[in-house]
Amino acid sequence: MRDDRRFAVAPMIDWTDRHCRYFHRQLMRSGQVYTEMIVADAVLRGDRGRLLGFDPIEHPVVLQLGGSDAEKLAEAAAIGAAFGYDEINLNVGCPSDRVQSGTFGACLMRTPDVVERAVAAMKTAVKISVTVKCRIGVDDQEPRDVLPDFLDRMVGAGADAVWIHARKAWLNGLSPKENRTIPPLDYPLVYDMKARHPDVFIGINGGIVTMDEAVSHLEHVDGVMMGRAAYQTPAVLAEVGHRLFGDKEQPIDWRALRDRMMEYAAGELAKGARLSQVTRHMVGLFNGHSGARRYRQILSTEATRPGAGPEVIERAFEAVELEAQPA
Missing domain, CATH: 3.20.20.70 (Aldolase class I)
Structure with missing residues (x-):
């Protein structure tokens, strides 16, 4: 082997x-x-x-x-x-x-x-x-x-x-x-x-x-x-x-992930992309968490609206923040 x-x-x-x-x-x-x-x-x-x-x-x-x-x-x-x-x-x-x-x-x-x-x-x-x-x-x-x-x-x-x-x-x-x-x-x-x-x-x-x-x-x-x-x-x-691969186990830093994706989305929007082109891949992130349904709803509806910006990602994360994100 x-x-x-x-x-x-x-x-x-x-x-x-x-x-x-x-x-x-x-x-x-x-x-x-x-x-x-x-x-x-x-x-x-x-x-x-x-x-x-x-x-x-x-x-x-x-x-x-x-x-x-x-x-x-x-x-x-x-x-x-x-x-x-x-x-x-x-x-x-x-x-x-x-x-x-x-x-x-x-x-x-x-x-x-x-x-x-x-x-x-x-x-x-x-x-x-x-x-x-x-x-x-x-x-x-x-x-x-x-x-x-x-x-x-x-x-x-x-x-x-x-x-x-x-x-x-x-x-x-x-x-x-x-x-x-x-x-x-x-x-x-x-x-x-x-x-x-x-x-x-x-x-x-x-x-x-x-x-x-x-x-x-x-x-x-x-x-x-x-x-x-x-x-x-x-x-x-x-x-x-x-x-x-034997790496040290680390929990997901949800806030850092949110911030990186908001920053990335802002950069892509500046190039002419639509927010939904980024967020459609993120819909399943919180599957199994309390609040996941509302998270999915926000990304699936608000992100498709004309003029939608990175703040939609922030709102979506807030729907699961209390249960899913570390203190």
């Missing part, structure tokens, strides 16, 4: 934008944050500052790319490296209609040779790590037959790490939302892949909700990636440092 264990917040389309990553980094000092999947063509032709810009506090931050053309992916990876990203990740797991129409994402599980060429090209184009995030299989594939070959190809192409979402993706018959919950999880298969490649970084993703579960998985694999639970109950990220 390698000793470079990692924790990461999974890339999630429409969720893990730069405002979300900034907020998550206030709670989690250790571990990686990921961009949403950005299609290589968009990187090559689009507004790179808008698509790729990030705050230095986000480091270590990973750029996840989507696509299937090795040359375009290599060029996009080089652009990402020049922007300062710490790692480039190739999406081979997203089952959305968008990726199916573009024959990338989870569709690529059917064409491992295409992924192999893409990874090799990206490795040639950049000096930073190139990694892959995949499923255990798609549709009628038998995961125990296809995943070992896929993993062997990724290792042979030079992938520095492979993150495996421990569910099959059904591209025909299930919606993207259903693909996150209905196909059964097969954690033992991912553990077996790690046993086959003890010197290769293998991380696990899918259905991981608590730090207890994360700790348990790290007995078998090198990394744990948490998705929806990290977004919907972000306070769990404050446990990462001491539960997984």
Whole structure:
């Protein structure tokens, strides 16, 4: 077993934008944050500052790319490296209609040779790590037959790490939302892949909700990636440092967090952003606390009003201040 264990917040389309990553980094000092999947063509032709810009506090931050053309992916990876990203990740797991129409994402599980060429090209184009995030299989594939070959190809192409979402993706018959919950999880298969490649970084993703579960998985694999639970109950990220990396346990300083997010929001508003673009990622912060409902109401309604400013964040925190915040 390698000793470079990692924790990461999974890339999630429409969720893990730069405002979300900034907020998550206030709670989690250790571990990686990921961009949403950005299609290589968009990187090559689009507004790179808008698509790729990030705050230095986000480091270590990973750029996840989507696509299937090795040359375009290599060029996009080089652009990402020049922007300062710490790692480039190739999406081979997203089952959305968008990726199916573009024959990338989870569709690529059917064409491992295409992924192999893409990874090799990206490795040639950049000096930073190139990694892959995949499923255990798609549709009628038998995961125990296809995943070992896929993993062997990724290792042979030079992938520095492979993150495996421990569910099959059904591209025909299930919606993207259903693909996150209905196909059964097969954690033992991912553990077996790690046993086959003890010197290769293998991380696990899918259905991981608590730090207890994360700790348990790290007995078998090198990394744990948490998705929806990290977004919907972000306070769990404050446990990462001491539960997984041996950092000193420290309670969340709610007032300091409030002040940092107010300052950040003010800066973004000055650049033309809307308050709701920042606060929508903060709605689940106090889940489980008395006053959380009122907190959510304030952020969900007042932050969307024209002219809403950082004081909305202050009002929202006040709704839970007596029960939730330290004296």
